[in-house]
Each structure stands twice: as C-alpha cells, then as structure tokens.
Amino acid sequence: MHSVRSTIKPRxxxxxxxxxxLLAMPPLVSAWLSPAGxxxxWLLAALAQAATMIVFALSYNLLLGETGLLSFGHAAPAGLGALAAAQVFNSTAMPLPLLPIVGGVAGAAVGALTALFAARRAGTAFAMITLGLGELVAAAAWALPDWFGGEAGVAIDRASGPAIAGWTFGPQREAYCLIAxxxxxxxxxxxxxxxxxxxRLANAVRDNPVRAAALGATPARVRAMMIVLGSAFAGVAGTLAxxxxxxxxxxxVGMTRSAGVLIATVTGGSASFFGPVLGALVWVAFSVGVASVSRAWMLYVGLFFIVVVLSAPDxxxxxxxxxxxxxxxxxxxxCRAYWTTAALAAGSGTLALVLAVQWAYAQRFGDDDASAWLMALSPRVxxxxxxxxxxxxxxxxxRAGRAATALARTGQVRT
Structure with a gap:
C-alpha cells in the first residue's frame, strides 16, 4: 500500500x-538576465494573460466537464464581473488585491440570473439559452454606455488604491505577482x-439526470449551484484581466471570448482537471505568440481545434x-518508431500548411504582412x-499508422 501511495502522490x-x-520561473530568469534586474x-504581459485564461478555463470546466453543460455565454459573468469591479474600484478606496472578490460576487450574481432561466434545461436547450443571454448582454453593453463605458470601456488606475507593504501595484511586475x-x-x-x-452529485446529474432524480437529487438545483460557482470564478478571471x-x-462580454474559452477547454480536455489549464496555455500561445507574427492566427486555431477534436476527442x-x-x-x-514518424508527419504537414497560408496572405496584403518575404521566392519553388x-x-x-497497428497487435490500447 505504501508503494502505491508513493507512486500516486508524485503524479x-x-x-x-x-x-x-510556469508562473514563477520565466520572470525570475528574465530578471536575472536583465541588466536592470x-x-x-512582454513576458509579464503574456504570463498574466495565461494566468487569467487558466482561471477562466477552469471556471468553464465546472459547467462543461463537471456538470455537462455546454455554455455559449460564459464571457457574460467574466465581463460583467470585471465591469462591476472597475466601477467599485473607481468609486471607493478598495485595495487592489481584494478586487477579484468583487468580480467574483458580481459574476455569481450573473450566474444566479442565468440559472433562473437555464438551470431546468440541459444539452442543446441550455446552450441556446446561454447563447441568447450572452448576446443580450453584449447588446446591452452598447445600449448602456454610462455603465459599460461604450467603445472606450471602463478604465482604472491600479496604482490609485491604497498601498500594501509599499506595493502600489502600478509597476507591471507587482501587478503580475498579484495576478499569479x-x-x-x-x-x-x-x-x-x-x-x-x-x-460528484453534479457528475451524476451530468451522466444520468433521471437516475440522480430518482435517488433524491434535484438536477435543476445542482445545475444552478454549479452555474453560480462557475460564474463566480469567471468573474474572478475577468477581474484579473x-x-x-x-x-x-x-x-x-461578446461571443468571441466565450468561443475562446470553449476552444481552450475542449482542446485541453474537459475530463481532466489540468486539461483546461493545458488548453488555456495553447490558446495564449496562439493568441499572443502566433498572432504577433501572422494575421492568420485564427485560421490556425480553427484548424488545430478540428484536428484535436477528430484525432483526440478527450x-x-x-x-x-x-x-x-x-x-x-x-x-x-x-513506441519510438510510432512517435518519430508521427512527429515527422505532423511537422511536414504543418510546414506545408503554414507555407501555403502565409503565401496566400502575402499575396493579399503585400508588404503589410509579416510573410511578405515569401513574395521574393519563385512561385515554382x-x-x-x-x-x-x-x-x-x-x-x-x-508509416505512423502501420507503427500504431504494430503496437496494437502487441496489446497496446488504441491511440
């Protein structure tokens, strides 16, 4: 028993x-290499986005992974939580480290209103209700500029709050420490x-709501509570942003942000707790890293999402x-033969796709595109x-398929 525990705990x-x-080492290494210390x-900004997206994806997985609720409006509690926190921070002398609590409370309130309309439903009906509510909130953001700030939004000065132990949170490194x-x-x-x-009760409602109801649970109440909890943490994520x-x-509060957290969660894997964390990092790698060098980053996101869903549904x-x-x-x-050929196949296919896409974008945008250097090469080449x-x-x-078949014949589970 002791040996079993010793092998499980490290995992x-x-x-x-x-x-x-991931959150601590890159800034420390960057500070050590920097002459100014x-x-x-840019590194702190990217890591802050990653930390925010991690919380956002984990909050979404409380609905999708734990309760089986596909939401198309999860950006609403995150965005409204951030807006409420901004209004409170600008009108009071609240310390900045406590601001995510305000966003979480506001997000939970939005989740309670959502549960009122959607908790009795599941599946497609729930998805469509959340889509409608999300679009309603997005429309209200433009119809109520006094509270939502209109096109400019609601800005804050994070250094205007009370200092804590000499930290004003104005410098980016102090704000990043708080976010991390x-x-x-x-x-x-x-x-x-x-x-x-x-x-576990939410898992039972997800898997078989009829049987869970027969055992004494109320599926609507269970869904409502998980919606409120997921929305509360979404409000925290919005406030960190x-x-x-x-x-x-x-x-x-728009559909783009809701789609982003859905893609991140499904890509990483909703069945595992750290799956959404992995998916959040992949999303930030595309939206920050790839987007900085290519206009076609959303195209790559879509293709990557399709490949993952088809080849690895989990x-x-x-x-x-x-x-x-x-x-x-x-x-x-x-395993080496399969992994090597599969990696080479993925690399070759990806490189061919990137060259074709970037060449097309260079033809379209000319010198304004980062891949304009492809125009200097011969089209035939x-x-x-x-x-x-x-x-x-x-x-x-x-070849990779043959290697996988060879592994399957020796007892390997299908990969």
Whole structure:
C-alpha cells in the first residue's frame, strides 16, 4: 500500500509544481538576465494573460466537464464581473488585491440570473439559452454606455488604491505577482471544489439526470449551484484581466471570448482537471505568440481545434495520458518508431500548411504582412516545396499508422 501511495502522490504533485514553475520561473530568469534586474514587460504581459485564461478555463470546466453543460455565454459573468469591479474600484478606496472578490460576487450574481432561466434545461436547450443571454448582454453593453463605458470601456488606475507593504501595484511586475497569486489560489479552490461530494452529485446529474432524480437529487438545483460557482470564478478571471490591462472593455462580454474559452477547454480536455489549464496555455500561445507574427492566427486555431477534436476527442490531456500508458506498457524502444514518424508527419504537414497560408496572405496584403518575404521566392519553388512536404506528410502518416497497428497487435490500447 505504501508503494502505491508513493507512486500516486508524485503524479498529483507534478502538475501543480509545473504550474508554479510556469508562473514563477520565466520572470525570475528574465530578471536575472536583465541588466536592470527587471523582467521583460512582454513576458509579464503574456504570463498574466495565461494566468487569467487558466482561471477562466477552469471556471468553464465546472459547467462543461463537471456538470455537462455546454455554455455559449460564459464571457457574460467574466465581463460583467470585471465591469462591476472597475466601477467599485473607481468609486471607493478598495485595495487592489481584494478586487477579484468583487468580480467574483458580481459574476455569481450573473450566474444566479442565468440559472433562473437555464438551470431546468440541459444539452442543446441550455446552450441556446446561454447563447441568447450572452448576446443580450453584449447588446446591452452598447445600449448602456454610462455603465459599460461604450467603445472606450471602463478604465482604472491600479496604482490609485491604497498601498500594501509599499506595493502600489502600478509597476507591471507587482501587478503580475498579484495576478499569479490569485491564479494559484483560484486553481486550488476549484480543485478542492471538484473533489467535494457536491461535485460528484453534479457528475451524476451530468451522466444520468433521471437516475440522480430518482435517488433524491434535484438536477435543476445542482445545475444552478454549479452555474453560480462557475460564474463566480469567471468573474474572478475577468477581474484579473482588468488588473492586467487596466480596462474593462465592452467586447469582453461578446461571443468571441466565450468561443475562446470553449476552444481552450475542449482542446485541453474537459475530463481532466489540468486539461483546461493545458488548453488555456495553447490558446495564449496562439493568441499572443502566433498572432504577433501572422494575421492568420485564427485560421490556425480553427484548424488545430478540428484536428484535436477528430484525432483526440478527450483533448490533449487525454492524448498525453494514452501515450504515457503506451510508454509504461511497451517501453521507449517499441513506441519510438510510432512517435518519430508521427512527429515527422505532423511537422511536414504543418510546414506545408503554414507555407501555403502565409503565401496566400502575402499575396493579399503585400508588404503589410509579416510573410511578405515569401513574395521574393519563385512561385515554382514554393509550389514544389509545398507539394513535396505534403507528399512526405502523407507517406509518414501511413508509416505512423502501420507503427500504431504494430503496437496494437502487441496489446497496446488504441491511440
């Protein structure tokens, strides 16, 4: 029994250690390498977005993963929570570290109103109700400029609040420390919540609401409570974004943001607690990293999402778990052929796709596009390169399929 516990506990600790390292190590290394001893501003901004998206995706998974509720309006509690926090901060002398609590309370209030209309439904009906409510909130953001701020949004000066231990939170590094601490605190709170008996009751309602009702539970009440809790943490995430950019914009309640958190959660894997965390990091990598060098980043997001849904319906976390099981069962030598050919196939296909897309964008936007240098190359060379990479990807994919079949014949579960 002791040996079993000793093998399980490191698996539980490892993702948390990785999350803390992700939030803490890059700024420390950047500060150590900087002559001024200060982390790079762009790095802190990207990590702050990642921390915010992690909380946002985990809050959404309380609905999708734990309760089986597909919401198309999860941006509403996040955006309204941030707007409420901005209004409170501008009108009172509230310390900035307490501001996410205001956003969480406001988000929970929005969730309670949503539950009033949607908690009795599930499946497509729930999705359509949340879509309608989300669009209603987005329309109200433009119809009520006095409260929503109109096109300019509601701005704050995070340094205007009371200083705490000499910290005014005006410098970006101080604001980032606050965001990172709130990210860890919210992640731990959501993790604890998913281990409670009430979360298990939500799982029962998700899997079989009729049987859960026969056992004495009320599915509508269970869904309502999870909607309120998920919306509360969404309000916290929205407030962390407010602290980062010092602006609560009207666009923050729109459909684009709701779609973003849905893509992040499904891509990472809603069946695993850390799946949405992985999906949030992938989303930020596209929206920050790829978007900084390509106009076509949303196209890449859509294609990546389609590939993940088709090849790994349980998300990247589920795919990684299957590969870890294959490694434990067969060892590195047997898995190496499949992994090598699959990686080469994915790399060749991705490179062919990127060259084709960036060439098309360069043709469309000319010198205004980052890939304008492709215009200097011969079209014949580009076409030949794209075709060669595509053929190589097809051949390698076939080889990878054969390697996977060979593993399956030796007892490997389907990958």
């Amino acid at each position: 539980i600790r490892a993702p948390w250690i990785a999350l803390v390292a 200060v982390p790079q501003g 601490l709130w990210c860890l605190a919210a992640s731990v709170a959501i993790h604890v919540l998913t281990r409670t008996p009430y979360a 407010l602290i980062n950019v010092e602006l609560a914009a009207s666009e923050s 998300g990247l976390a589920g795919f990684a778990a299957r590969q870890r099981a294959a490694l434990a069962q067969h060892g590195w030598r047997r 580009l076409v030949a390169t794209i075709v060669a990479l595509s053929l190589a990807a097809a051949w390698l994919t076939r």
